[in-house]
Amino acid sequence: MAGLQAGVAIVTGGRSGIGLATVELLRKDGFRVVSLDVEAGYPGSAEPERLELTVDVADEAQAALAAAMTIEAFGTVDVLVNNAGIGGGPAAGICHETSLEAWERVLGVNARGPFLCSRAVLPTMMEQRSGRIVTVASLASLQAMPGRFAYTASKGAALQLTRSIAADYGKYGIRANAVCPGFTRTPLVAARLDEGTWDLGDSIPLGRVGEPDEIANAILLLATGRLDYMSGAALVIDGGMTAAF
Template sequence: MTAERVALVTGGASGIGRAICARLREDGLQVAAVDLKPDAAAEVAMFARGCDVTDESDVDSAVAAVLDRFGAIDVLVNNAGITGSQAATTCHETPVEEWDRVHTVNVRGPFLASRAVLPSMVARGSGHVINIASIAGLVAFPGRCAYTASKGAALMLAKSIAVDYAAAGIRANAVCPGMVYTPMTSWRLDQPALRTQVEDRIPVGRVATPDEIADAVSVLASGRMSYVTGHALVIDGGMTAL
């Protein structure tokens, strides 16, 4: 056990999750990560465990292991997520199984992790749940029905937790990135014509880096903004201001 603050990050092996793990460690937190690729997560976290965030028993076991190792979880970052395949497009063209796959990871995952962690936070009278949502949870991404709906749900899950657990000393917020260059988006952003289309819609003229999203999580996780809960923190280079 440790007196230092502890963060648990889901999907910590790559992209935004990896950057969050590295940044929170720099901030002095003890960082645990769960991912389908635990060896990669172990490169940036103090403790890593393989976990399928869509599996209730897997999530419960992973959370129990983190609590056993560190004694507490002060910050839960629900980062694990997917965009869906190219089949996950407009509503009537999206196969039901693809809709379910996106929502199982992006909505069921944060629900299961939060459900597993919250009892220990309630018992201690403090804690912070941070969901990595998306600006797609605020404005619809054309041709990405399943993803847009799932990120809206992830955002509202954070708001629901904020409302239900405020009296217990627990906060919940969502970070809503715009376009970020990660292994998940590189297939698109590595194509010059497609990247230009994306960046032409962003006032600052470029996509974000994972480290810039990690900066936002760092600020929320620091505890300095103790009155902020139920908030959607948009990090999009001005994209949704247009």
């Protein structure tokens, strides 16, 4: 069954994990989807209802071009899902050991990316007086994660960007919300769990990490109009982790 207001959606970081799951669910719900990813060799293929582009969301020109190509291909943009993100690793772990280069790399993808992509689609959404922006902000947007300095700062920025858009553009019928997943079985998390780098122990009351499609289903709710009175919110999906703190 098509969604309540299926249309055209852009998903950043759409090649794997939460992004890929979101692309697949949106397509099943009747959306035409433009999937963006920085991965070299991204197919760049076009189908009648799907377009794949190799894009660095932290690059101003590339973000603007992706929006323009979406409008050229499908006529409009109804939904933007800001999903692309990086952790930064040990090089961006604690403040005094973080280089400016590492800081700017993490902030570039996780904060500047959502800014540039949102800025690129907002004029179209304003003109049509409707639109939905969903940003994947992580639990780190709500509470600091020790040893993940730049990541925590960047996700906090992404959440406040979302709230600012909700406050400024609601009068145009535009909704902006954040999804804040806990540990989710993305390729990076799965690798660390398998190698024993992370021992989550009893920190998650439900006793497991989330699956990408579980996060994608929440994004779908926000993208389709099923929760149309929600704007400026941070939707936590963490298996009860924050409740147990």
